Amino acid sequence: MSDAKIRRPRAETPKGFRDYFGAEVTTRKAMLDKITAVYHRYGFDPLETSAVETVESLGKFLPDVDRPNEGVFAWKEDDTDWLALRYDLTAPLARVAAQFRNDLPSPYRRYAMGPVWRNEKPGPGRFRQFYQCDADTVGAPSVAADAEICAMLADALEAAGIDRGDYVVKVNNRKVLNGVMEVAGLSGDDKEAERGIVLRAIDKIDRLGPEGVRALLGEGRRDESGDFTKGAGLNAEQANVVMGFTTAKRETGADTVARLRELVGSSSIGLEGVDELEQIAALLAAQGYGPDRIVIDPGVVRGLGYYTGPVYEAELTFEILDEKGRKRQFGSVAGGGRYDDLVKRFTGQSVPATGVSIGVDRLLAALHAKGRLTTDTTGPVIVTVMDRDRMADYMGMVGELRAAGIRAECYLGNPKNFGNQLKYADKRHSPIAIIQGGNEAAAGTVILKDLVLGAQIAQNATLEEWKDRPAQVEVPRADLVAAVRRMLDPN
Amino acid sequence: MSDAKIRRPRAETPKGFRDYFGAEVTTRKAMLDKITAVYHRYGFDPLETSAVETVESLGKFLPDVDRPNEGVFAWKEDDTDWLALRYDLTAPLARVAAQFRNDLPSPYRRYAMGPVWRNEKPGPGRFRQFYQCDADTVGAPSVAADAEICAMLADALEAAGIDRGDYVVKVNNRKVLNGVMEVAGLSGDDKEAERGIVLRAIDKIDRLGPEGVRALLGEGRRDESGDFTKGAGLNAEQANVVMGFTTAKRETGADTVARLRELVGSSSIGLEGVDELEQIAALLAAQGYGPDRIVIDPGVVRGLGYYTGPVYEAELTFEILDEKGRKRQFGSVAGGGRYDDLVKRFTGQSVPATGVSIGVDRLLAALHAKGRLTTDTTGPVIVTVMDRDRMADYMGMVGELRAAGIRAECYLGNPKNFGNQLKYADKRHSPIAIIQGGNEAAAGTVILKDLVLGAQIAQNATLEEWKDRPAQVEVPRADLVAAVRRMLDPN
Numbered sequence: 002m003s004d005a006k007i008r009r010p011r012a013e014t015p016k017g018f019r020d021y022f023g024a025e026v027t028t029r030k031a032m033l034d035k036i037t038a039v040y041h042r043y044g045f046d047p048l049e050t051s052a053v054e055t056v057e058s059l060g061k062f063l064p065d066v067d068r069p070n071e072g073v074f075a076w077k078e079d080d081t082d083w084l085a086l087r088y089d090l091t092a093p094l095a096r097v098a099a100q101f102r103n104d105l106p107s108p109y110r111r112y113a114m115g116p117v118w119r120n121e122k123p124g125p126g127r128f129r130q131f132y133q134c135d136a137d138t139v140g141a142p143s144v145a146a147d148a149e150i151c152a153m154l155a156d157a158l159e160a161a162g163i164d165r166g167d168y169v170v171k172v173n174n175r176k177v178l179n180g181v182m183e184v185a186g187l188s189g190d191d192k193e194a195e196r197g198i199v200l201r202a203i204d205k206i207d208r209l210g211p212e213g214v215r216a217l218l219g220e221g222r223r224d225e226s227g228d229f230t231k232g233a234g235l236n237a238e239q240a241n242v243v244m245g246f247t248t249a250k251r252e253t254g255a256d257t258v259a260r261l262r263e264l265v266g267s268s269s270i271g272l273e274g275v276d277e278l279e280q281i282a283a284l285l286a287a288q289g290y291g292p293d294r295i296v297i298d299p300g301v302v303r304g305l306g307y308y309t310g311p312v313y314e315a316e317l318t319f320e321i322l323d324e325k326g327r328k329r330q331f332g333s334v335a336g337g338g339r340y341d342d343l344v345k346r347f348t349g350q351s352v353p354a355t356g357v358s359i360g361v362d363r364l365l366a367a368l369h370a371k372g373r374l375t376t377d378t379t380g381p382v383i384v385t386v387m388d389r390d391r392m393a394d395y396m397g398m399v400g401e402l403r404a405a406g407i408r409a410e411c412y413l414g415n416p417k418n419f420g421n422q423l424k425y426a427d428k429r430h431s432p433i434a435i436i437q438g439g440n441e442a443a444a445g446t447v448i449l450k451d452l453v454l455g456a457q458i459a460q461n462a463t464l465e466e467w468k469d470r471p472a473q474v475e476v477p478r479a480d481l482v483a484a485v486r487r488m489l490d491p492n
Numbered sequence: 493m494s495d496a497k498i499r500r501p502r503a504e505t506p507k508g509f510r511d512y513f514g515a516e517v518t519t520r521k522a523m524l525d526k527i528t529a530v531y532h533r534y535g536f537d538p539l540e541t542s543a544v545e546t547v548e549s550l551g552k553f554l555p556d557v558d559r560p561n562e563g564v565f566a567w568k569e570d571d572t573d574w575l576a577l578r579y580d581l582t583a584p585l586a587r588v589a590a591q592f593r594n595d596l597p598s599p600y601r602r603y604a605m606g607p608v609w610r611n612e613k614p615g616p617g618r619f620r621q622f623y624q625c626d627a628d629t630v631g632a633p634s635v636a637a638d639a640e641i642c643a644m645l646a647d648a649l650e651a652a653g654i655d656r657g658d659y660v661v662k663v664n665n666r667k668v669l670n671g672v673m674e675v676a677g678l679s680g681d682d683k684e685a686e687r688g689i690v691l692r693a694i695d696k697i698d699r700l701g702p703e704g705v706r707a708l709l710g711e712g713r714r715d716e717s718g719d720f721t722k723g724a725g726l727n728a729e730q731a732n733v734v735m736g737f738t739t740a741k742r743e744t745g746a747d748t749v750a751r752l753r754e755l756v757g758s759s760s761i762g763l764e765g766v767d768e769l770e771q772i773a774a775l776l777a778a779q780g781y782g783p784d785r786i787v788i789d790p791g792v793v794r795g796l797g798y799y800t801g802p803v804y805e806a807e808l809t810f811e812i813l814d815e816k817g818r819k820r821q822f823g824s825v826a827g828g829g830r831y832d833d834l835v836k837r838f839t840g841q842s843v844p845a846t847g848v849s850i851g852v853d854r855l856l857a858a859l860h861a862k863g864r865l866t867t868d869t870t871g872p873v874i875v876t877v878m879d880r881d882r883m884a885d886y887m888g889m890v891g892e893l894r895a896a897g898i899r900a901e902c903y904l905g906n907p908k909n910f911g912n913q914l915k916y917a918d919k920r921h922s923p924i925a926i927i928q929g930g931n932e933a934a935a936g937t938v939i940l941k942d943l944v945l946g947a948q949i950a951q952n953a954t955l956e957e958w959k960d961r962p963a964q965v966e967v968p969r970a971d972l973v974a975a976v977r978r979m980l981d982p983n
Contacts, residue, residue: 010548012590012838015575018542020588026538042871042894044901044920047517051509051621052607053565054544057501067525074544074575076567083566084506086543097511099503106919108904118544130542141904145883149904152891287884340825347503379673381535390638393778400643400779410535413599413632413640429535
């Protein structure tokens with residue numbers, strides 16, 4: 002092929018994917034390290050599953066579609082099996098819990114963090130690869146396991162930098178909702194579609210408001226764009242029962258529980274749910290987690306169909322400005338609940354499990370909004386190159402600085418234009434430039450240029466406050482490391 | 493569908509993939525954290541690219557095959573574009589360097605670590621997803637950049653736990669080899685195939701020995717299985733020149749350089765390569781990296797075709813026993829070199845780059861062989877459940893221990909069989925079991941069972957050495973945390 006025929010590839014990430022640079026990587030890592038430390042203290046062990054799973058193994062949790070490569074990134078292996086990238090960390094856990102059921106401790110507490118992939122239409126701020134950070138307990142039937150996850154979630158948020166008072170973990174129970182549905186005449190296998198619509202409607206109450214939810218419980222709802230969503234077809238009386246559930250929250254947990262007990266009437270599943278909520282509240286109180294951190298809130302239902310008992314969600318309660326400059330609550334950063342049937346798909350045996358997933362990017366955005374991302378973005382000390390024949394001398398300086406634990410590098414671009422070297426130092430947020438030209442070399446000295454101070458002086462027209470601190474010093478070559486240390490930390 | 497018709501999915505990782513549990517995750521992370529700290533000190537910034545790239549962008553580096561999903565895991569997006577999982581961290585860097593060339597500092601020093609995927613036939617110990625840990629400098633034409641990578645590699649290995657003396661970084665230069673080929677009459681575009689065979693033959697000298705390499709330089713070689721590999725077709729004189737190169741290493745770097753200078757004769761590319769080797773050695777000496785850590789070794793050529801200048805490889809020099817119990821050198825754990833043409837594919841402009849890739853699993857295996865993996869595998873303190881109606885009390889104890897920074901958990905399985913609780917504690921490597929039955933609760937005490945001591949006593953028939961240390965103590969409930977601390981650290 003002739004050169005002219007070679008088309009150059011585009012240097013682009015695929016649509017919906019992105020790269021993370023510098024502080025984006027280190028701030029996320031620092032946050033996950035803090036969360037990991039909490040998970041560890043709670044007795045959870047790390048698990049890192051492969052990114053690739055068989056579609057068969059992920060299968061049931063996929064959106065309801067015909068082709069296996071809808072919703073997930075999938076490909077055919079050897080013209081027979083389909084493989085796919087994991088789309089969450091829960092489905093792989095269910096597979097691991099089944100595959101290694103004879104070797105793992107039971108209960109099995111594990112945490113996992115890493116990227117997951119969704120084959121969805123990309124949009125602004127919507128990416129097809131993103132991080133999750135999960136903790137789950139498999140094989141623990143007691144609601145003590147759910148209470149523990151809620152407490153751990155509160156601790157993890159505080160460890161990450163969300164102050165007490167700036168978040169609340171809301172707890173509810175699917176069984177209570179099922180009891181309410183029973184009272185509303187929505188039990189029975191033939192009502193599954195209606196129950197699904199009710200569940201999703203309640204899950205949207207923050208966004209749609211009570212009127213929007215009520216419309217979805219009845220005939221349906223037309224949104225601003227004109228699209229019509231079919232409702233559950235409940236009559237007014239049935240809708241009243243369900244709406245009563247969404248507004249059941251009272252001043253105290255005990256009052257909320259009492260109200261829920263009224264609502265579920267004689268439904269045994271409903272009463273079981275209310276009892277479990279009471280137990281969770283008692284267990285949390287015994288560990289000192291009061292309603293300032295964890296509250297019973299019937300408004301939380303979680304959209305996913307597979308939850309079978311307690312569900313929980315962490316909401317950040319402080320306000321931020323949205324893209325239009327309006328104040329709004331930050332909202333949810335984590336959620337989870339009890340799912341007792343995921344492992345059963347593989348083994349036929351029901352395995353009780355409960356767990357939480359933290360939205361890593363959401364939590365990072367929250368910490369950013371609160372000014373709690375304190376990553377050190379200071380760049381390296383730059384040893385400039387005045388004379389390219391003396392590279393060994395400059396590399397020797399860098400070696401000394403590094404051996405002393407100081408982040409440092411030698412300028413390795415074309416050294417001809419000294420201005421470019423200082424521009425590079427600026428782009429790297431370098432605190433100090435080291436300069437040694439022929440005169441300094443002959444005199445056995447080096448010049449240290451304080452770039453932080455230089456930038457401050459440049460911003461400040463009067464030099465008054467800086468005049469007793471020189472922006473540039475010349476020191477004996479032998480004092481290089483000590484002089485750099487003094488300039489990095491003048492106090 | 494009736495229940496009987498539902499086939500259960502197999503709970504299995506896809507062939508060639510695996511999961512990492514507990515200490516496997518934490519030891520790798522601890523090692524990478526240490527290496528990262530070195531990279532940081534050298535002024536390198538982290539970069540995390542997306543796992544998914546367009547096949548077009550990866551394209552040129554794929555093995556020579558017709559279908560894009562050979563060698564990589566690839567799938568079709570929207571029936572037009574092919575996407576694929578990255579198979580190394582260098583190809584994505586080349587894409588990033590081209591895509592963000594106007595924003596990134598130049599030179600751009602970056603490190604990256606994470607999984608890569610290879611669609612290869614899985615075999616024993618051969619996985620299709622594995623970790624790499626890379627550092628590269630893009631935009632630095634000077635061999636000072638290569639010298640820096642070699643020094644950083646040495647420091648990274650020591651930081652990870654490989655002692656000085658247990659490794660050596662070998663440096664060579666492709667230009668020297670090209671000069672030798674020129675002398676042997678193998679220059680020119682029509683000799684590219686022969687040069688490739690020579691390159692791969694030299695790369696195998698450790699495995700095949702000089703005779704095997706000589707056979708591959710000539711007519712070819714039949715291996716033990718009877719398979720014939722075609723040779724480069726060199727005559728004896730040509731082969732002598734090439735073989736002279738493989739044995740050019742001398743006692744000192746200066747002597748090796750002198751011998752190489754003889755071998756490349758008047759080849760200008762060869763002389764350039766020898767000069768570069770001399771410069772690298774001088775730069776490293778100026779930073780204190782002598783031949784005990786970094787040596788010039790013409791035996792290192794690196795198999796990859798895209799290297800254009802210095803190449804380097806880190807070898808571990810201690811012996812381990814192979815699967816047949818024979819002693820052998822541990823061998824290579826990292827390698828890299830200068831590749832000046834990878835970014836050019838995208839932009840048309842040549843961008844000088846050099847970098848190294850550490851084989852994370854190989855290095856972990858080496859640290860394991862040297863007994864340098866010191867991960868704490870101690871499990872949590874287990875609060876057992878004697879009376880399930882008092883879960884709140886037990887959770888309260890766990891809460892106190894955790895608040896004091898002690899890893900602890902409550903047994904959350906079915907508490908009926910107390911033996912199962914102790915078996916669980918054993919499986920978790922739990923140091924202490926806390927027990928509070930009705931009597932203790934009434935007396936306001938708890939029992940601490942020292943499981944570490946218990947295991948030691950069980951191994952030791954005579955109790956002499958343990959008799960002054962009780963394996964079980966009863967303490968006031970209020971002293972729980974202090975007593976656990978004492979038992980965890982008796983000194």
